[in-house]
Amino acid sequence: MGPYDLIVVGGGIVGSAVAYGAARQGARVAVLDGSDDAVRSSRVNFGLVWVQGKGAKLPPYAAWTRRSAELWPQLARELRACTGVDCCLEQPGGMSFCLTEAELEAAAARARHMHATCGDEDTVILSREETRARVPEIGPRVVGASFNRRDGHVNPLYTLRALQAGLQALGGDYLPGRTVEAIVHAGGSQDGGFTVHAGAEAFRGARLVIAAGHGARALAPLVGLAMPVAPERGEIVVTERLRRFYHYTGDILRQTAEGTMMIGDSHENVGFDTSVSLPVLGGIARRAVAIFPALAEATVVRTWSGLRVLSPDSLPIYDESRVCPGAFAVTCHSGVTLAAAHALALAPLLLSGSLPETFHAFSADRFRVPAA
Ligand SMILES: Cc1cc2nc3c(=O)[nH]c(=O)nc-3n(C[C@H](O)[C@H](O)[C@H](O)COP(=O)(O)OP(=O)(O)OC[C@H]3O[C@@H](n4cnc5c(N)ncnc54)[C@H](O)[C@@H]3O)c2cc1C
Incomplete structure (x- = not known):
């Protein structure tokens, strides 16, 4: 199928934001997304658009995060106009x-x-x-x-839905159940530079973005990129709907538009284990009750865990392939926070075919061990 201007591998919030952003530039875009049993961080996260403390280790990351928070109102407005879906963006601090x-x-x-x-x-x-x-x-x-x-939050599931619906409203293709197994670079061709194989189907595209979350680790080397990501488990506790009393947002506590309290703050190195742990959930709940004693009376209605997609220094990777020009790597710790920057600022750069120098700080070159 194709040729497309851009093929995005991975339809989580990172790939969907890039794809929506490219489609709004007029590009013909396809998102090839894996199967429903894939690990999908975008469906299990906390929904923060969080600026506080981001970039302590890398000032360009602080600026990029701030820019995304500033662009979020525009993205939310556009998605609502284009799809009717409200991301429930609030930026109360x-x-x-x-x-x-x-x-x-x-x-x-x-x-x-x-x-x-x-x-x-x-x-x-x-x-x-x-x-x-x-x-x-x-x-x-x-x-x-x-x-x-500057801190805020959204409904992350509505956001993902809005980005995918927005892509389709702009003529793009969101294609689930397409687990990519092979990528062939034609070398130098502007149109149809990459052929991407998923099962029996082949898709051709001039440019390629690998935004496949944990799947990126195996795919990136196919086009000369490195995405050494690893999982970190986080667990979340959700209460019944309560009177809306907490009008800010927070790193471990936020109240949704519907009234539920979302509580979560665990960082566990347990590989791809997505079970929940009672001691961890208990610790999360105890801290929440110490902050808001009234929560001791609230009924917990759901708990779950999810796996963050972390690079070795937890900072984003934005990279372009030297051996397969037109192929890019995109992954980050905070895909919700950065969704607006990915859609409105990064996507046009990817379509242009190369990343500016300001992005070099985000290259995976930083993980290369220098030859002795
Ligand atoms: C508990 C928890 C709380 C979090 N809270 C926040 C928060 O408050 N704010 C914030 O900004 N971020 C938060 N995050 C992080 C955020 O969820 C992630 O940064 C984001 O979801 C990553 O999105 P992604 O698209 O890279 O990956 P994913 O959502 O994992 O999507 C990857 C996609 O790639 C597909 N895929 C994989 N391999 C292939 C293949 N071979 N072919 C085709 N498709 C493939 C999968 O099917 C999947 O759909 C949290 C994460 C967790 C776990």
Whole structure:
């Protein structure tokens, strides 16, 4: 099938955002997505558009994250107009609550570091009284919080649906059940430069983006790229719907538009195990109750776990192949946060055929071990 201007391998939020962004530029786009038994982070995440603390290790990442947060209202507006789907974007600012003086001092040190290295002036440290003035429901153990006015959240499932529906509304093809097994580069041809094989079908495209989450690790070398990603498990607890009382968002607690409280903050190195662990869930719930004591009365209605897609330093990989020009790698820790940047800023660059120098900091070259 084809030829397409762009073939995106992987239809999670990263691939779908890139594909939607390319289609809105007028490109003919196909997304080849795997089967329903694939590991899919985009269907199990927390839904934050989170800026606070991002880029402490790499200032260009801080700027890129801020840019995405700024572009999010435009993306949400466009998707709603194009598909009728509301991503439920709210950007009320985000709280990271501290339960000990040591946590508060660590948060203050992080904020100072972000200010010094990334010019971040948006993160402020709130005392207990300042926190309580904004969120009266906090419990006695909360000693303060760090707050960033740019943080927000969306409904991540509606967002994924909107991106895929938007792609199709713009004439693109979202093709599920197409697990890519082989990629052939024709070498130098502008039209039909890549032939991508999924089962018995073959798809031709001038450019190729590998955005296949955990599947990218095996696919990237087929076009001379490296995407050394690994899983990190995170678990989430969801309560029944409650009166809307928490109007900010937060790194471990947020209240959805429907009223459920989503609670989650685990980072576990357990390979591809997607079970939930009662001790971990218990720890998550205890911290939430320490922050909002009223949650002790709330009924938990769901728990689940998901696997983050992490590069060795947890930072994004944006790369282009030297041996197969026109092939790109895209993966990141925070695909929801970065969806607007991927759709509105990255996609046009990928269509142009090469990434500007400002993206070199994100190349997987940083993981190469120099020859002795
Ligand atoms: C518990 C948890 C909480 C999180 N919270 C947040 C948050 O609050 N905010 C935030 O920004 N991020 C959050 N994340 C991270 C976010 O979910 C991920 O960054 C994002 O989902 C990654 O999207 P993806 O498209 O790269 O991968 P995926 O969603 O995993 O999608 C990859 C797709 O590629 C397909 N695929 C794989 N191999 C092939 C192949 N060979 N051929 C064709 N298709 C293939 C799969 O079928 C799949 O659909 C969280 C993650 C977890 C686990």
